Amino acid sequence: MNVxxxxxxxxxxxxxxxxxxxxxxxFSGLKRNLKTIVSICIELREKLLKKAISTKTSKKEFKLKLKFYMAEALLNYLIEFDIFFDAAAGSYEGNTLMIVKNQLHQQLQ
Incomplete structure (x- = not known):
């Protein structure tokens, strides 16, 4: 299933x-269950970096397709580590993160 x-x-x-x-x-200092989550997030980060490189010249909005487990990992990462982000509420970064979290949450239910 894709999101x-x-x-x-x-x-x-x-x-x-x-x-x-x-x-x-x-990676070596993490517990086993965290290693799984971190490895999925690292794989997702590589995918997002490649997508950023390929769409650098595009000004239009595009659809980013993620497998269900990657979308779930991204949502959990954005929710769990929200306090560490340097994105003030109401800023462009804060609004972008909120929009992405909302899109993921709606589709993962």
């Missing part, structure tokens, strides 16, 4: 910036 998120290049950059914390995680 589709409507997003533009700028919004994708916001998501990539938020997920940049995954680049510094020490």
């Amino acid at each position: 589709t998120v409507n997003i533009d290049y700028a919004g994708l950059c916001v998501i990539n910036n938020v997920m940049s914390a995954l680049d510094t995680i020490e």
Whole structure:
């Protein structure tokens, strides 16, 4: 089952910036259940970075298709680590994250 998120290049950059914390995680120090979640998020981050590179010149909104488990991991990441994001409520980044979370939540039910 696939989940589709409507997003533009700028919004994708916001998501990539938020997920940049995954680049510094020490995988060996994590418990087994966290290793699974982190590995899915790292795989998702690679996919999002590739999508950002391929759509860099596009100004239009596009559909980002994610497998169900990746969409679930992204939603959980955005919800659980919300306090660590440097996105003030009402800012472009904060609104973009809220829109993506809402789209994911609606489709994952």
